[in-house]
Amino acid sequence: MRLDRIFALVIIVICLLAALGNWLGGRTPRAETAMSPGGTGSTANVALIEIYGTISDRPTTPFGSVDNSNSNAIIKSIRQARKDGVKAFLLHINSPGGTAAASQAIYNELMRVRQETPIQIVASFGDVAASGGYYVASAAHHIVANPATTTGSIGVIIRTQNLSPLLNKIGVETGNIKSGQYKDILSPFRDLSTGEQTILQGIVSESYQQFLNAIVAGRNISLEQLKPLADGRIFTGAQAQQVKLVDSLGNTHDALIKAAQLAKISGEPSVRNYSSPGWQDSLGIFFSTSLEQFLPSYRELQMARWQKIPLALWE
Template sequence: MQPNKLSFQQKHPLLFALMLILAAVALFSGVMAALRHSGTSARGGLFREDRLGLCRIEGFIADSAKVNDWLRELREDPAIIGVMLRIDSPGGAVAPSQEIYNAVRRLAQIKPVVVSMGTVAASGGYYIAAAADHIVANPSTLTGSIGVKMELANMEGLMDKLGIAHDALTSGDLKNAGSPFKPMTDKERAYLQGLVSDMHEQFLEAIAAGRNMDLEEVRKSADGRALTGRQAMQLGLVDSLGDLETAFERLAELCNATQSAPLPYVEGPPKEKSFLRDLLSSYLGIELDSSLRRRSEIRFLYL
């Protein structure tokens, strides 16, 4: 009769115990990593608690997709009870600014939204801020600059020097308006000015609606001039003066948060990492995404 074979556990008790410990450590590390990963999204992890959302809007506004996706996530997450918009932007393209404004309006219908203005929150940056429940600016924040600008180039003189002629066939008198290869006619100028004026009127209407102000009152300070935070507050464009901490305190009040410790918050939109782009941005001192998107012959800008 053969003796019973010893199991691996019996043959190597110390090694077996070490393997159990390593397995437990690996399991624990995996769970913690999952919790940390879930904590970077607005929807939270396994252990939910009331939190605030922070949405950063920085640099030239050329696209609204990432910001609006993040705002939608904050809006749909029941654990997020209020949202902070940290705006540090000189403005940008008209349509993306309008789209983010609309996203903030939808969010503010459900949850309190407070804006904290950084160094600059002007033109398109202010357009977005106007949709929030409360705006906090630093006394020296540059804001306002309520207006629309269309940039056109005229290269006719250069083309003449180079001996290059340019012809264009169009289906109408105004189809080639704004061409850089010819002088602008009075008819074209009036047409393009009409586009700018209509966009400007949309800007004023959005501020009046978002700030609950009379349209004519908004018009008084909407001549394109930049304002300090203190001047903007005197004109009713800003609610209070302070920094980001001041804005968080105001947001907590609007959320009826009574705990003494600050509420945790989750920040976005998530940024895509690119070593080469980050290296070039650092070396050149510019945000490559924003700069590269600004190229076009005719640009309507909230700047």
């Protein structure tokens, strides 16, 4: 048997085993993180929820989720931690944002925890926690940012493009057969009509207002104070603290200490990582990384999918 056939057979077997494991086991909380100096997974009182990358509602692969930005997986981790009776959530956010609905879904789940339980929620910002990333964080009782963190970018965007001048130069004509006037809205092959601009601006304005209302509900800030800061501009963590978009400066360890204080945890807090990948997720990460190495265009193809989702809380 040729070597390439043997390799293909091994890959198929691994895929089947990974899919079976994901179907049987689902996404479950993993071992306790090394952040905690003591305790066991079953007695952890702080749940670490990691949110990395572009937040979205995309489905998992047969290998599970290959990152910590899938809103469904994040919500499932939040619910499991709540069910386990933890006293605090530590959200570690390193995200430029994501789609509007996915960011909103995580925010709503956190606010439900905040309103229905005594669990304390502290957000810790990494390199970036902007737009949809800040949307999610605004559900926390307390936000900790590094002084150099990039945050803010409060706003909503719908991208448009018109390729018709280029297509005209090379002699390409396009057309549509559509069921209604606006079925091809956001077509890249023509200019937006006045009616389409009105529709899209209405969507952006409504989503933007929802974003502002969420921040006002989660943060100790009025709409009048927030609006001048919510024009899409970005801030360093230090600047964000000055305008009350974050509460204090520090790293993840500082955020953990704050979570323990708010939750009145005596002694050293015990942390359990509810976002740590299981074996099926690790396989997904492995194969995703392998594809990026052998197929240089793989990442570009993955990112191209986001152009099909017009409403975004990231830039």
